Amino acid sequence: MDAVVDDVVERLDEARLRARPLRAESDWPGLDLDQAYRAQAAQVARCVARGDVEVGLKLGFTSEAKMRQMGVDEVIVGRLTDAMQVAEGGVVPLGELIHPRVEPEVAFLIASDVDLTEPDVALIECVSGVAPALEVIDSRFSGFRFDLPRVVADNTSAAFFTVGRWSPLDALGHRAGVELWSNGARVAEGTTEAILGDPLRTLTRLASLGGRLGLRLPAGSIVLAGAATEAMPLAAGKIEVKVEGLGETWFEAKDGTDG
Ligand code: OOG
Numbered sequence: 460m461d462a463v464v465d466d467v468v469e470r471l472d473e474a475r476l477r478a479r480p481l482r483a484e485s486d487w488p489g490l491d492l493d494q495a496y497r498a499q500a501a502q503v504a505r506c507v508a509r510g511d512v513e514v515g516l517k518l519g520f521t522s523e524a525k526m527r528q529m530g531v532d533e534v535i536v537g538r539l540t541d542a543m544q545v546a547e548g549g550v551v552p553l554g555e556l557i558h559p560r561v562e563p564e565v566a567f568l569i570a571s572d573v574d575l576t577e578p579d580v581a582l583i584e585c586v587s588g589v590a591p592a593l594e595v596i597d598s599r600f601s602g603f604r605f606d607l608p609r610v611v612a613d614n615t616s617a618a619f620f621t622v623g624r625w626s627p628l629d630a631l632g633h634r635a636g637v638e639l640w641s642n643g644a645r646v647a648e649g650t651t652e653a654i655l656g657d658p659l660r661t662l663t664r665l666a667s668l669g670g671r672l673g674l675r676l677p678a679g680s681i682v683l684a685g686a687a688t689e690a691m692p693l694a695a696g697k698i699e700v701k702v703e704g705l706g707e708t709w710f711e712a713k714d715g716t717d718g
């Protein structure tokens with residue numbers, strides 16, 4: 460047992476459920492990445508014990524824009540559950556969130572069971588589809604201020620996500636345009652090249668990181684490759700992502716906790 464990890468899990472879980480940020484910049488001095496990934500796993504295990512189902516993994520800080528915005532320089536992995544998934548056109552309840560931001564992403568669909576701890580696992584060969592995606596992030600730390608261990612412990616700020624229609628992998632161009640729209644206005648734009656030079660590279664990074672962390676991807680899992688642009692503040696209304704070659708997807712952000 461690790462009392463620090465237990466405290467991190469307890470406080471972050473409560474912050475998320477109450478939508479009240481933690482002022483923990485000075486707490487847990489020396490918290491390291493290993494403890495942070497254990498805290499992340501334990502928090503998601505709590506959600507699973509309450510009935511949630513794990514549906515995939517997400518990568519964070521796979522673009523320069525994101526690393527610069529948040530002041531970090533390492534790719535990280537988080538866990539996705541069915542409670543975070545919002546159907547296309549569905550509602551993201553702003554009342555459950557602290558200070559949400561939205562990111563334009565692409566998602567991959569994993570077709571067969573993958574054990575990332577197996578050496579030389581060819582994750583890319585297990586991918587059967589790619590889709591436009593939106594991710595809502597909501598740091599449980601006040602002011603979205605954190606270091607790498609804290610954002611990892613906080614399950615990489617994961618809150619909600621929406622995935623559009625799957626296309627075959629070759630529909631994804633090397634420099635496909637990515638646009639984020641909010642209530643009919645384009646609020647961010649970039650290209651898929653911003654994601655590690657090519658979003659497919661995120662799969663190689665995921666294979667090595669996931670191997671060290673002992674992660675698996677059952678058939679049907681979703682992988683979010685990380686934002687192509689900076690994250691933008693999420694306000695009420697229709698939020699849409701358009702990815703050249705893949706089409707678009709959207710959700711509606713609504714005030715109130717009942718959706
Ligand atoms: C961490 C989440 C980063 C991405 O796509 O890069 C992420 C954060 O910025 O709070 O999801």
Ligand code: MG
Pocket residue numbers: 517518519562564594596683685686
């Ligand atoms: Mg993201």
